[in-house]
Amino acid sequence: MTAPRPPLRSLTGRIAFALWLAAWLVLAWMLLSPRPPLAAAVSDKLAHFLAYLVMTAAAVSFASNRRALATAALATLALATLFELAQSLIPGRAFETGDLLANAGGTLAGYGLALGLLGLWTRQPAQGRRNAR
Numbered sequence: 001m002t003a004p005r006p007p008l009r010s011l012t013g014r015i016a017f018a019l020w021l022a023a024w025l026v027l028a029w030m031l032l033s034p035r036p037p038l039a040a041a042v043s044d045k046l047a048h049f050l051a052y053l054v055m056t057a058a059a060v061s062f063a064s065n066r067r068a069l070a071t072a073a074l075a076t077l078a079l080a081t082l083f084e085l086a087q088s089l090i091p092g093r094a095f096e097t098g099d100l101l102a103n104a105g106g107t108l109a110g111y112g113l114a115l116g117l118l119g120l121w122t123r124q125p126a127q128g129r130r131n132a133r
Helices: 011-032 044-063 064-088 096-120 126-129
Strands: none
Touching: 011 044, 011 064, 044 064, 044 096, 064 096
16 A cells, blocks of 8 residues: 655645635735725625635645644735735725734634544544444
């Protein structure tokens, strides 16, 4: 039996990482556009929370362990802060502490979800369950 390949060295892991980076580009455009595309469609705070929950949880598609997930979550939180600060430089946009808190909450929720998924995917079957029947 061969050991599993680290996710970013596998083709699937590289594709997942590339898609994650592409999603960051879309999110950056949405957050830094003078006219946000979802401005009237949904609650601003809910949109921030959900965007960062999804971005953080999606990291489980290429992260192979808790440390890699923590790194992705910290990177997500750093980008959330940078994007929010950058909004203060864009006409018609402003830095909002509430948005930053929603971003952080979404990041933490996404990290928790990703840890749960990683735990399910990497859990070894119990000895008793393997020998049952």
